[in-house]
Amino acid sequence: MKLAEIKTRLAPLLASFPASLPAPLRRGLSRLAARTARAGLTRPGTLRPTRRGLLFGLAAIPAALLLYVLVLIPFTPGISDIRKAKSEQPAQVLSADGKELAVFKWANRDWVPLKQISPHVVAALISTEDHRFYQHHGLDWRRIASAALHTFSGDRQGGSTITQQLARNLYPDEIGRAPTLTRKLKEAITALKIEALYTKDEILETYLNTVPFLYNAFGIEMAARTYFDRPARSLDVLQSATLIGMLKGNSYYNPVLNPERALDRRNTVLGQMVKRGKLDAARYEQLKKRPLRIDFERQTEPPGPAPHFAQQLRKWLIGWADRNGYDIYADGLVVHTTIDARLQAMATQAVAQQGNRLQAVANAAWAPRAGWAANKPLVQAFVRETPEYRTAVAAGTAPEEALRHLMADSAFLRALHQSKTRIQAGFLAIDPRNGEIRAWVGSRDYTQDAFDHVQQARRQPGSTFKPFVYGAAFDEGKTPDDTLVDQPVEIELAGGEVWRPSDEGRPTGRAMTLRDGLVYSRNTITAQLMQEVGPARVARLARNMGVRDSQLDVVPSLALGTSPVTLKEMVAAYGTIANAGDYIAPTMVTRIEDRRGNVLQVFRPARAEHALPAAATQTLLDVMRDVIDRGTGAGIRSRFGIRADVAGKTGTTQDNADGWFILMHPELVAGAWVGFNDSRITLRSDYWGQGAHSALPMVGDFYQRALRARIIDGRARFAEHEETHVFASLGTQLRGWFSQLFTRDKASETTTPRPAPRRPALPAQEAELPPPAGAASAVAADSDHDESSLALDRGETVIAVPPPDLNAGSAPVAPPPAPEPAPPPNLPPASPTPATPPAPAPAPTPTPTPTPTPAAPITPLAPTIITPAGQR
Structure with a gap:
């Protein structure tokens, strides 16, 4: 053939x-x-x-x-892999001072030895799943043959032993779940290996500690706590039978969602125990009539003292472990981080306390019969954006009917109201000398909102972005004593639109130094300076200093912080200012060790990158000292009594949607952001909405605690830049003479003198920009306009929200003991001769606290005018 x-x-x-x-x-x-x-x-x-x-x-x-x-x-998995699976140790994360921050478990599991598991559990398991467990060596040939005969006759049955099930649980990726001959052979081979390595009791212990029970509960201990609120050693026979019955199908026999099925399955397990001699028949007749009596409570892992930091670290560590051949869930790695546990606790407490105060303000501003009225278009828009509304419409319900139905659901509206009006915050502290992160708080409460407002959230920074404009100007050779006239500004944008930045009050027409322009956060001055320096140069400087992940739109409105950025980027960039113009990338880890203490890798601080010349950086730093001494950040001195050498900047965006404050100390730079997850929700209060009153107290409280605990040195001073060439002193004197000469001539022609640079005054409000043509990020940013006057201009009803206790059920909300007064409508007159800015004193005295002056109403603007709002 x-x-x-x-x-x-x-x-x-x-x-x-x-x-x-x-x-x-x-x-x-x-x-x-x-x-x-x-x-x-x-x-x-x-x-x-x-x-x-x-x-x-x-x-x-x-x-x-x-x-x-x-x-x-x-x-198939090797013997060494099986040993490793039993002795797995999750990675441990430690703070710089040796405190535990987190443990990276692959599952929510508490391993307990077999002797601490109720014997009823073991009896129910063996009777139901593998009654010849102690007679076979991993494979029950009689059961396999029986299962095969039933399967061929059309009644499919499983023939897996407990050891085979353990093999699937331990190695789901290597063995798989597909009903193929290859999978069954791999499972059998692995089961034989396990039997050769483990004793029977060890196999039972491993199985009961690795089997899943839904709701992120792995192992019998977490299952006992989840479904019956007790440890595994205290489970009775009914509870044991219920949990073992779930193993046939966790979802199908879920006692929470399917109690009737779970009850029938529990009684089946009890019947198997009678059949195998583990339970008396008379006792069974009594037990099968009893209800389930579930005491359900979902088990969650404790978030730890720095949960958002830990989550970001987990992502990084997984990549490191993959590259170096380690398993973060099994190899017992010990990760030493840069977090200072004391500073982390202080930051968490500061955010929690100020967050509670602001939540009371939000509750009053968005009360159900006030800001959250059902007839408000914004509330209806929120309802239309919910999954419930979209599901109803997709099912064929008319949109208006779906809206009407949900608006009548009080429970739904209450939950929506709470989620939308929950105040949020982010806080970050970095050591500017080496880039090490010392404290990281991503939200007010990780269990309520796991979203990270430090690294994930991108929000408009408002006036906290202005130092980049002034830094670029000082790098070009401008000085703090150079002046610009506080006058209306019109900048033509692409597409023919005109940008007219404005401040709270009308332009004064007076000459103002660049120093005072930043100290009082004047938008008109900053916009003119932006035109002279150029948006491209400012954007490039911001990137070099640390704003490297977010996109910056190269448009004039960038000067007022219209491009969204992260808090981490902004704090890192301010760290560049505190580090004499050298940028150091933020770091989280110092070293990684194995479980025996052997060092696997040491992480040095990132290489410093020169971003801004030291002379320009020192000039900028000196001007930002004045922000704290007499400007928008004066509350650091007057309210918190901080006398250290510090500098900083506040920020507030349009309608008080975002409040910012960043403070620099030679040993620590810290910043806070405050707002809502939905920027359409604001505090609706011109007082509390400003960064000087929302974010500044978090940072001030944090620094006050850190200085009192001597974690940072209150006597430390920023390094002074000294010019080394021979004619430095002569050049400085000549520049001063020329500056005085030309400024005197210019001042003699000006009828109104500029403000005195050292006179204490309250911050002028900053304005926010609508987007220029083609620039999506040029949405309103820096806002210090009084919200009430703006709303009146629009013909809206304004609800005044006073600072004191606004919610009877919440913590009392009282204004700061010494609040910074609102900036006067007109800046105070100053002498015609520019004053040379004095060197900062080592211990500045508190700024006097004048009585707040009501903001002057703003004249309504023509439709073609774009009004950015400035911040303090």
């Missing part, structure tokens, strides 16, 4: 081979069949085997399977 004819006649036989067999094995069986035909094992001209061929075929099938098993052995 020719080979081609043999292959043709063998085609039906080959088609009957199991489809799950690998291609190499199928090809091998094909060749074997061909050779048997040529060897005379089939009758000539037919596929009918001879007696010799039949015997040969019967022997060939098990031989082929045995060969395949031998081939699969290297592809």
Whole structure:
């Protein structure tokens, strides 16, 4: 018989081979069949085997399977892997001072030894899942044969032992879940390995500690706490039977969602215990009539003292472990971080206390019959954006009917109201000398909002972005004593639109130094300076200083912080100012050790990158000292009594949607952001909405605690830049003479003198920009306009929200003991001769606190005018 004819006649036989067999094995069986035909094992001209061929075929099938098993052995988990699975140790994260911050477990599990598990659990498990557990060695051949016969007869049954189930639980990726011959063989091989390595009690202990029970509960201990609020050692026979009954199908027999099915399955398990002699029949008759009595409580891992930091670290550590051949969930890594546990606790407390005060303001501003009225278009817009509304419309409900139905659902509206009006905050502190992160608070409460407002959230920074404009100007050679006139500014944008930045009061027409322009956060001065320096130069400087992940739109309105950025970027950039113009990338880890204490890798601070010349940086730093001494950040001195050498900047965006404050100390730079997850929700209070009153107290409280605890040195001063060339002193004097000469001439022509640079005054409000043509990020940013006057201009009803206790059920809300007064409508007159800014004193005295002056109403602007709002 020719080979081609043999292959043709063998085609039906080959088609009957199991489809799950690998291609190499199928090809091998094909060749074997061909050779048997040529060897005379089939009758000539037919596929009918001879007696010799039949015997040969019967022997060939098990031989082929045995060969395949031998081939699969290297592809199953090795003995070392099995040992590792039993002795796995999660990575431990420690603070710089040795306190535990987090433990990275792969599952929410508490491993308990077998002797601390109720014997009812073991009896129920063995009776139901594998009653010959102590007689076999991993594979129960009698059960396998029985399961095969039932399966062939149409009643599919499983034949897996407890050891085989353990193999699947431990190695789901290596073994798989597909119903194929390959998977069953891998499972059997692994089960034999486990039996060779473990005792029976060790197998039971491992199985009961790794089996899943829904709701992120792994192992019998977490299951006992989740469903019955007790430890595994205290489970009675009914509770044990309920949990073991879930193993056949966690979701199908879920006692929380499917109690009737769970009850029937529990009684089936009790019946199996009677059948195997583990339970008395009379006792069974009594027990099967009892209800489930579930005491459900979802178990969550404790968030730890720095949960947002830990989550960001976990992402980084997984990548490091993959590159270096480690498992963060099993290898017992010890990660030493840069977090200072004391500073972290102080930051968390400061955010919590100020957040509670502001929440009371928000509750009053958005009360159900006030800001949250059902007829408000904004509330209806929120409802239309919910999944419930979209689901109803997708199911065929008319949009208006779906809206009406949800607006009548009080529980739904209450939950929506709470989520939308929950005040949020972010806080970050970095050591500017090495870039090490010392404190990280991503939200007010990690359990309520796990979203990270330090690294994930991008919000408009408002006036906290202005130092980049002034830094670029000082780098070009401008000085703090250079002046610009506080006058209306019109800047033509692409598309023919005109940008007219404004401040709270009308322009004074007076000359103002650049120093006072930043100290009082004047938008008109900053916008003119931006035109002289150029948006491209400012954006480039901001990137060099640390704003490297967010996109910056190169448009004039960038000067007032219209491009959204992260708090982490802004604090890192201010760290560049505090570090004499050298940027150091923030770092989280100092070293990683193994479980025995051996150092695996040490992480040095990132290489410093020169971003701004030291002379320009020192000038900018000196001007930002004045922001704290007499400007918008004066509360640091007057309210918190901080006398250290510090500098900083506040920020507030349009309608008080975002409040910012960043403070620099030679040893620590810290910043806070305050707002709502939805920027359409604001505090609706011109007092509390400003960064000087929302974010500044968090930072001030933090620094006050850190200085009192002597964690940072209150006597430390920023490094002074000294010019080294021979004519430095002479050059300084000449520049001063020329500056005085030309400024005196210019001042003599000006009828109104500029403000005195040292006179204490309250911050002028900053304005916010609508987007210029083609620039989506130029949405309103820096805002210090009084919200009430703006609303009146728009014809809206204004609800005044006073600072004191606004919510009877909340913590009392009282204004600061010494609040910074609102900036006067007109800046105070100053002497015609520019004053040279004095050197900062080591211990500045508190700024006097004048009585707040009501903001002057703002004249409504023409429709073509874009009014950015400035911040303090």
